[in-house]
Amino acid sequence: MAVQLEQGPAPLAAEPVLEVIDLVTEIRTMRGPVRPVNRVSLRVAPGQAVGLVGESGSGKSMTAFSIMRLFPTPAARVVEGRVLLQGRDLTPLPEAELRRVRGSRMGMVFQDPSAYLNPVLTVGAQIAEQLRAHRWPGPVEERVAHLLRQVGLRPEVARRYPHELSGGMRQRVSIASAIACDPPLVLADEPTTALDVTVQAQILQLLARLQRERQMGLLLITHDFGIVAELCDYVYIMYAAEIVEEGPVEEVFDRPRHPYTQGLLAGMLSVTRRDRVRVTIPGSVPDLAQPPAGCRFHPRCARAMPQCRTAAPPRVTVGASRTACWLYDPGHGHDQPDPGQGGSHAETSIDGNPAG
Amino acid sequence: MATRSLAVQGRQPHALQLFWHRYARNRLGVFGLVVVVGLLLVAVLAPWLAPHDPFATSRDRFLPPLSPGHWLGTDHLGRDVLSGVIWGSRVSLLVGFAAAATAMAIGIAVGAVSGYYGGAVDAVLMRITELFQVVPRFVLALLVVAFFGSGLGKLILVIGLLSWPQIARLVRGQYLSHKALPYVDGARVLGMGSGRIMFGEILPNVMAPIIVTASLDIAQAILLEASLGFFGLGDPNVPSWGGMLNNAQAYLRLAWWLSVFPGAAIALAVLGFNLVGDAINEATNPRLREG
Numbered sequence: 001m002a003v004q005l006e007q008g009p010a011p012l013a014a015e016p017v018l019e020v021i022d023l024v025t026e027i028r029t030m031r032g033p034v035r036p037v038n039r040v041s042l043r044v045a046p047g048q049a050v051g052l053v054g055e056s057g058s059g060k061s062m063t064a065f066s067i068m069r070l071f072p073t074p075a076a077r078v079v080e081g082r083v084l085l086q087g088r089d090l091t092p093l094p095e096a097e098l099r100r101v102r103g104s105r106m107g108m109v110f111q112d113p114s115a116y117l118n119p120v121l122t123v124g125a126q127i128a129e130q131l132r133a134h135r136w137p138g139p140v141e142e143r144v145a146h147l148l149r150q151v152g153l154r155p156e157v158a159r160r161y162p163h164e165l166s167g168g169m170r171q172r173v174s175i176a177s178a179i180a181c182d183p184p185l186v187l188a189d190e191p192t193t194a195l196d197v198t199v200q201a202q203i204l205q206l207l208a209r210l211q212r213e214r215q216m217g218l219l220l221i222t223h224d225f226g227i228v229a230e231l232c233d234y235v236y237i238m239y240a241a242e243i244v245e246e247g248p249v250e251e252v253f254d255r256p257r258h259p260y261t262q263g264l265l266a267g268m269l270s271v272t273r274r275d276r277v278r279v280t281i282p283g284s285v286p287d288l289a290q291p292p293a294g295c296r297f298h299p300r301c302a303r304a305m306p307q308c309r310t311a312a313p314p315r316v317t318v319g320a321s322r323t324a325c326w327l328y329d330p331g332h333g334h335d336q337p338d339p340g341q342g343g344s345h346a347e348t349s350i351d352g353n354p355a356g
Numbered sequence: 357m358a359t360r361s362l363a364v365q366g367r368q369p370h371a372l373q374l375f376w377h378r379y380a381r382n383r384l385g386v387f388g389l390v391v392v393v394g395l396l397l398v399a400v401l402a403p404w405l406a407p408h409d410p411f412a413t414s415r416d417r418f419l420p421p422l423s424p425g426h427w428l429g430t431d432h433l434g435r436d437v438l439s440g441v442i443w444g445s446r447v448s449l450l451v452g453f454a455a456a457a458t459a460m461a462i463g464i465a466v467g468a469v470s471g472y473y474g475g476a477v478d479a480v481l482m483r484i485t486e487l488f489q490v491v492p493r494f495v496l497a498l499l500v501v502a503f504f505g506s507g508l509g510k511l512i513l514v515i516g517l518l519s520w521p522q523i524a525r526l527v528r529g530q531y532l533s534h535k536a537l538p539y540v541d542g543a544r545v546l547g548m549g550s551g552r553i554m555f556g557e558i559l560p561n562v563m564a565p566i567i568v569t570a571s572l573d574i575a576q577a578i579l580l581e582a583s584l585g586f587f588g589l590g591d592p593n594v595p596s597w598g599g600m601l602n603n604a605q606a607y608l609r610l611a612w613w614l615s616v617f618p619g620a621a622i623a624l625a626v627l628g629f630n631l632v633g634d635a636i637n638e639a640t641n642p643r644l645r646e647g
Contacts, residue, residue, distance in 0.1 A: 115537075
């Protein structure tokens, strides 16, 4: 470590660009409060690409909205926890101050770029408006041209309307907008899900290149483990509003600890295999209005034990990763299982009949 | 990738070209546009087009149309009717445009704030709007002009103040639906403030129906101004179509041309703006567009 420090910047030693501590978001509903984000903690170091993986409904997009403190519904609000951007606590900031942070210190790339661009303004006008809103010092038009070139578009594209561009070009435009004010952090919420497969790879390459060149922190939200493996250094796995496992990507990939992570990976591998044996995790994401007691995964977990049904699992450090699972509890009587080897993780998941 | 930059495939026609292409399919709309442009030209070129000073009296009283030198005849004071109609277009169009602009400014501001913020703000603003809507426009205009006198500026202000509620309601409805669209969320994520979102992002998206209403409003304002003039409440210092009709009342049987030509001018102007409004609506509203 010390040797590395002398050679250049050591990303691990630096202050995190984003630190989320025990974040809780609540939505008021007719059936009572629902917490789509429950005690979520995560860190993104400068120049680090971090993945946040989970099924739909696991609360990963809600986590991004909570970090921005900008919700699609007024019924949602952050009730606990803190969000630190480069060490600065955003939690107590009033809306007017937050507005100055959004789009200038934190960029965001959305799933569907066509919907998020204004249909009647030219691409250039939109980015220029954003730069002006954040009082960009220097000529705005030149900046727009520079940004478009950065994302692999010709500067002439500035005069185009969103409907005149292809999906991939639109996503490039929204990436240009996300990096417009040189933010230290970019949040990307399923940035390639709405795109053709061939374009997906290009957009991912672009994100990776920009992230590297600019030493930005990138929080990539996706349900696709493949994308995380390609792009990210570190990964968080989210299930039913909670982080169930985190660790360096290779570690989590090679030695998944949490039965849920094991199931996710098995599901992904089964798709890539020829035999097309469908490996799925039985059941579905629980209703967050009435989350299961104890470990939220226990109704779907093949290795559930009695205490899983009653008590929330402890967070345990196993190797380079951390997981919230009773299996790894030091006080737990059994020997430490190592389910990451070979096909053993499939045993958690191959279970045929999905529970209704 | 071999090339770093992606070209825009295929040149799309400019939005205005596309709009004109759709607009031109509506023949009545084109006719309306010709009328409106013609009126504008007449108003601008009035000093050169009018054969006489519209206020200049002469001994040739009640000359019928097609009299030499007075193609549309003369009135009870020997004033040239054609010159009056030509100069009158100035007042009508000025009042029409200025009053509609006033109404647009108020209506957009009220409607945008009301629709965007919603809640209590919306409730209060909409009650005020309704208050303005239930007052009979013409009666109030009559009262105001009767009490405060009838300068051109006052006329514009009164008509403008009486026509904004429908624009406000329209704009409010548009904002209510647009504020939930993702592009507005997108703008918020980029850190844009409410003002920028309301007028920089949403307004350009809802401009088409506003323009349609505005062109109908111009026609309404012209009609209202003429009506006030007809009741002798127009600005007496400028020639106006309403004022000419007012004078013509006494001689309806004696000299039909005194009322027919200014009346036809009013009808033509109102028709022209209405046709243009309809055609814009048809060209911009995808639900009315065939093919």
